[in-house]
Amino acid sequence: MSLPEPTDRVPVDVAVGLLFDADGRFLLCSRPQGKVYAGYWEFPGGKLEAGETVEQALRRELIEEIGVTIGPVEAWRVHLMDYPHARVRLHFCKVRTWTGDFEMREGQQMAWSRLPVQVAPVLPGTLPVLEWLAEEV
Numbered sequence: 402m403s404l405p406e407p408t409d410r411v412p413v414d415v416a417v418g419l420l421f422d423a424d425g426r427f428l429l430c431s432r433p434q435g436k437v438y439a440g441y442w443e444f445p446g447g448k449l450e451a452g453e454t455v456e457q458a459l460r461r462e463l464i465e466e467i468g469v470t471i472g473p474v475e476a477w478r479v480h481l482m483d484y485p486h487a488r489v490r491l492h493f494c495k496v497r498t499w500t501g502d503f504e505m506r507e508g509q510q511m512a513w514s515r516l517p518v519q520v521a522p523v524l525p526g527t528l529p530v531l532e533w534l535a536e537e538v
C-alpha cells in the first residue's frame with residue numbers, strides 16, 4: 402500500500418479576510434500559541450464549518466478571533482496550499498468596513514501593515530498574497 406500523494410488529499414476550505422483601513426493599510430495577526438505555525442503572521446480567518454459559505458465562515462471567525470463584525474465581503478483570490486499538516490484551499494476576501502473594537506480573543510498580536518511588511522515570519526500560505534498586493538499598486 403502506498404502513501405497518498407499530496408494531490409490526493411482533500412483540501413480544507415479556509416475563509417481569510419484582508420481588512421483594509423481608510424489609509425490602505427491591511428491587518429495582519431500572529432497565529433495563537435497551540436496552533437500549527439504558532440507565532441507566524443497571517444490574515445485573520447479560519448476553516449469553514451459544515452454547511453457554511455466562505456462569507457458566513459469569515460463573519461463568524463472574525464467575531465470569534467478579533468471581535469469585529471464585518472461589512473460587505475468581496476471575494477478576491479483562491480489559492481491552494483499543501484502543508485505537511487493539511488491541504489488548504491484559501492479563499493481570500495477583501496473587507497473595508499466593520500463595526501466593533503478589535504480585541505485579540507486568542508492572545509494574538511495585530512499589526513496594521515503596508516508593503517513591505519515589517520512583521521516576520523509570515524505564514525507560507527500568506528506570502529503569495531503580499532506579492533499579489535504588490536502587483537496591484
Ligand SMILES: Nc1nc2c([nH]c(=O)n2[C@H]2C[C@H](O)[C@@H](COP(=O)(O)OP(=O)(O)OP(=O)(O)O)O2)c(=O)[nH]1
Pocket residue numbers: 415416417436443444445446447448449482484487489491524525526527
Ligand atoms: N487564517 C489564515 N489561515 C491561513 C492563511 N494562510 C494559510 O496558509 N492559512 C492556513 C493555515 C491553516 O492551515 C489554515 C487555517 O486553519 P486554522 O487552524 O488557523 O483555522 P481555525 O481558526 O478554524 O482553527 P481551529 O478551529 O482548527 O483551531 O489555513 C492566512 O493568511 N490566514
